[in-house]
Amino acid sequence: MARLQIVDPHIHLWDLWTRIYPHFEKPGKGGGNAAIARSYLIEEYLEEGGDEFEIVGAVHVEAFPTDPIKETETLQKVADANPLPLVIVGNGDLTSTNFPALLDRHLQFPIFRGIRQVVNMHPNPERSYVSRDLMGEPQFLEGLRELGRRGLSFDLQLYPHQMETAAALAAKAPDTRIILNHAGMWADRHLSGWKQYKAGLRTLAAQPNIVAKISGLGMLDHKWTTESIRPLVLETLEAFGPGRAMFASNFPVDKLYSDFRTVWRAFSDIVSDATETERNGLFRDNARKFYRIPA
Incomplete structure (x- = not known):
């Protein structure tokens, strides 16, 4: 039987010899991330699919990274080899x-496709990734528009209570493709949080320039099963439709909670x-389209 072909639109490759990932150089508090507090290189990644899944992009x-341009330069060398x-x-x-000057420098490298700037803020400070409301700053919208003017995309990582704001910004930057990360990160796991999540997905999906990446589900459900993630996958697909969604592994981060083949089997x-x-x-095909990946 032929292996299922995958274009994986969300992975992280980090080489600690670059010294641009100090947060991965030692295990965090409690050692919970010990399994990924080391270099994770393309050779290891390509072995994850085994003889069941063929990774084709x-x-x-x-x-x-502490140095964004060095990260892009390093990955360009990986891609070239x-x-x-x-x-x-x-x-x-x-x-x-x-920001425009930074894009000029990124664009020196042919593999560059866009920017991710994490904007997750939460009433519980321990769940916040940033210390200020980035989407509330006027320059954020200008940055989104600048990406669109250059034919670049924006990867959006946020929480459900931020989705309405993000959708309003997307409407003002219609030429910029925005790619929702990790199925919208349903963090508040109670009934009202679920209702907010479902409504937020549909508010985002109403903007034609937003697509969804279904990934990283283990980050908020460490003991996940196929049945525990099924509602999130189906809600995302119902909101965006199969033509505006794609699956991704989020490896090696989700390696903390499962293995590659189990994720894709689910x-x-x-x-x-x-x-x-x-x-x-x-x-496969949606990721190729949205990220302009050659076949």
């Missing part, structure tokens, strides 16, 4: 007056009744 998403089609979503601050099981075209889109 991938997107490295910025891993909070390997046959796997590999592109990068780099790091950058949309609110910076130097996705395959959940959409087992989809058409061949829909499945090909979710597992």
